[in-house]
Amino acid sequence: MLNPDQWVPAEVHKTPPSIMKLSLPKRIRALVKLHDTPLMVVDKRVLIEEYARFKRLLPRVDLYYAIKANPHPDIIKAFRDLGGAFDVASEGEMRHVLAQGVKPQRIIFANTVKRPEALEFARKARVNFVTFDSEPELYKIAKHHPGCRVLARLKVSNLGSIVELSLKFGADYDQIVPMMAKAKGLGLRPEGVSFHVGSQCTNFENYQRALEVTANIMKGAVERGLPFKIVDIGGCFPIKHFKSDTISLDTFASKLRRELDRLYPKDVQIIAEPGRALSGPAGMLICRVVGRSIRNNKNYYYLDDGVYGDFSGIVFDHCKYEFRTLVKTQKYASILAGPTCDSFDTISLNEDLPELDVGSVVYVPSIGAYSCASAVVFNGIPPAKVIVV
Ligand SMILES: Cc1ncc(COP(=O)(O)O)c(C=O)c1O
Known part of the structure; x- marks a missing residue:
């Protein structure tokens, strides 16, 4: 709230x-x-440590803090000062992040279903980066935010994750490239794919599979002459709640690093939208x-x-x-x-x-x-x- x-x-x-x-x-x-x-x-010190840990473990990944996890203005300012970017889900969150002095270029509006008014607000505020997962949404974006940069959200396995994020959202693999082509045809700027493996994900297979499928989509997009510049690997990184918990980002960051480098050329930007992993601890x-x-x-x-x-x-x-x-x-x-x-x-x-x-x-x-x-x-x-x- x-x-x-x-x-x-x-x-x-x-x-x-x-x-x-x-x-x-x-x-x-x-x-x-x-x-x-x-x-x-x-604890501000822990916020800074968690941000630094993320950057150390996944140096290739640009962080968009999902403010839904905890939108306290001082948290946003702490990540803003570390050079972070932000994931917002609504006009309210967009206004709130902008009010903390964040530049619109550092915001992704990552709700695949957006109110037309929120898109109008984004356009006026120059928040020019959104996600989508259906054709009707593309028509809506093209109408209310013409020329906007868009990422297609792919439905991926959330097996073993504590919170399912693929029930309500995400398009099937074979729909993505045609939708990117549609986006281009509507005058939008398709730039890549986003996915969410399920919040508090402790099953690396989910990332592995999602990254491989996205790499295939990248090949398909390039073959059709569509630009493919960004992979958004979402949020979902797990945190420890109990002293006895063993799983955390540290346990699979090296595999994630290796897979990102194996599957994506250096000029493909990798972004993530962690919420709990940054503010939870x-x-x-x-x-x-x-x-x-x-x-x-x-x-x-x-x-x-x-x-x-x-x-x-x-x-x-x-x-x-x-x-x-x-x-x-x-x-x-x-x-x-x-x-x-x-x-x-x-x-x-x-x-x-x-x-x-x-x-x-x-x-x-x-x-x-x-x-x-x-x-x-x-x-x-x-x-x-x-x-x-
Ligand atoms: C679009 C989107 N981005 C980011 C997140 C953040 O997930 P987490 O807090 O698990 O990192 C969520 C969680 O619901 C989400 O729906």
């Missing part, structure tokens, strides 16, 4: 950066004292216990944030999180629930947690993506304040 009420800009929240140098328990206590809970703390959510009871022999803890708020990723992103506390005593089977009057607002039915009291802190690392972005006010309970420090 583009909800400015949630975002507290650095100049307003006035968190001394020295807080981030404290040990984790001290840092959490200091942040709670300063800001209360629930609080989403995005930087976010930590700090909550407090606001109520407790014992039900069915389990400790039942009510937190001040829930699935309508910053744990919305449990519903929309199929996400599982690691819940941590500042207490190091014996653990018991526990249930975590959110603060609204709705039974659906249950965060976890089975967590091993120490004995907690009203006021105890529960915090969650690596929850910076698809959390505050999809949180709403329900029962009059606002989601966490979001700060970037």
Whole structure:
């Protein structure tokens, strides 16, 4: 949600950066004292590290941060200052990114189904780079944004990925070159292909297959005299939520590098649209216990944030999180629930947690993506304040 009420800009929240140098328990206590809970703390240092890690592991790939993952203005500014570009899904996101001082040339409007008004806005704002996956969309783009650069979105396997991104979007392999020709015929500028292998993808085969199919499309396009300048390998790179998670971008970046170099000449630009991989690891959510009871022999803890708020990723992103506390005593089977009057607002039915009291802190690392972005006010309970420090 583009909800400015949630975002507290650095100049307003006035968190001394020295807080981030404290040990984790001290840092959490200091942040709670300063800001209360629930609080989403995005660590700017981690944003910068993740961006640098991506560039180090995939030097050939230009990054378009998918702001849907977390649109806090200070995150956008951090990536803007690192030379990053941005993936937006709507007129609202476009306006928001432009308002952070991003040049229109550094934006891709990567929703394959766009409102005509949004295309008109893009044209006027000189955001001249969009995706499509059907002929009717091409007619719409040609009408409302004549001459625009377009990428055709290919449907690819999302096997094993946590969030399916090919159910609703993507054209079949054999439709792509004819649609690129159609785009050219309509006065648009077809430049290549985009695909998404499914968010939180841990199956390298999805990338492998998608890259091979796209390379065949490239040959077909070139044979028909169509330009082929860009491959957009989408977002979907996995992040670690649990200490025990082993898979991450590091585990398959070398294979990805090799395949990109094997399949695509150097003059083909490779871009990516990572969301969670850039902002996820930087976010930590700090909550407090606001109520407790014992039900069915389990400790039942009510937190001040829930699935309508910053744990919305449990519903929309199929996400599982690691819940941590500042207490190091014996653990018991526990249930975590959110603060609204709705039974659906249950965060976890089975967590091993120490004995907690009203006021105890529960915090969650690596929850910076698809959390505050999809949180709403329900029962009059606002989601966490979001700060970037
Ligand atoms: C068009 C598009 N780009 C980028 C992303 C970002 O995906 P992720 O956060 O998994 O990197 C998504 C996710 O839904 C998407 O739909």
